[in-house]
Amino acid sequence: MTSTRPWNWFMTDPNFLGYSTHVWSAAFLTSLGFIFGGIAGAWIALVLMMVFAFVKEFWYDAKHEPNQTLWNNIWDTVFYFGGCVLAMVIVYLHVLL
Numbered sequence: 001m002t003s004t005r006p007w008n009w010f011m012t013d014p015n016f017l018g019y020s021t022h023v024w025s026a027a028f029l030t031s032l033g034f035i036f037g038g039i040a041g042a043w044i045a046l047v048l049m050m051v052f053a054f055v056k057e058f059w060y061d062a063k064h065e066p067n068q069t070l071w072n073n074i075w076d077t078v079f080y081f082g083g084c085v086l087a088m089v090i091v092y093l094h095v096l097l
Contacts, residue, residue, distance in 0.1 A: 018076070019075070019076075019079045022053075022076055022079035022080050022082075022083060023079050023080075023082050023083035023086065024083060025080075025083065026049050026053070026079075026080045026081070026082070026083025026084045026086075026087070027083040027084070027086045027087040027090075028083075028087075029045055029049055030042055030045045030046050030049055030083070030084045030087035030088065030091075031087045031090070031091070032045065033045025033046070033048075034087070034091045034094075039091070039095065042087070042088060042091050046084045046087075046088060049080065049083075049084055050080065050081065050084065052080075053076070053077050053080035053081070054077060057073040057074075057076045057077045057080075058073050058077075061073055061076070
């Protein structure tokens with residue numbers, strides 16, 4: 001049985017778009033920390049990014065976005081963390097290689 005969904009169905013899925021935005025924005029800001037402050041700057045940016053993610057997801061979104069559940073906030077925070085991890089892997093590969 002064949003699926004009637006097109007191969008690029010995920011590109012119009014709002015959850016995919018939101019999660020990928022969380023990943024890439026966190027990776028970008030953590031990378032900027034490395035560009036302007038070296039390894040220490042990247043670690044500081046990672047900590048600041050995670051503080052921002054927790055405040056935004058568990059305080060701002062919980063109060064001001066309709067239909068937000070704790071599970072949605074946890075997933076959003078996980079994707080912010082994933083972006084930070086992605087940036088740190090790239091930073092360390094850059095430094096070591």
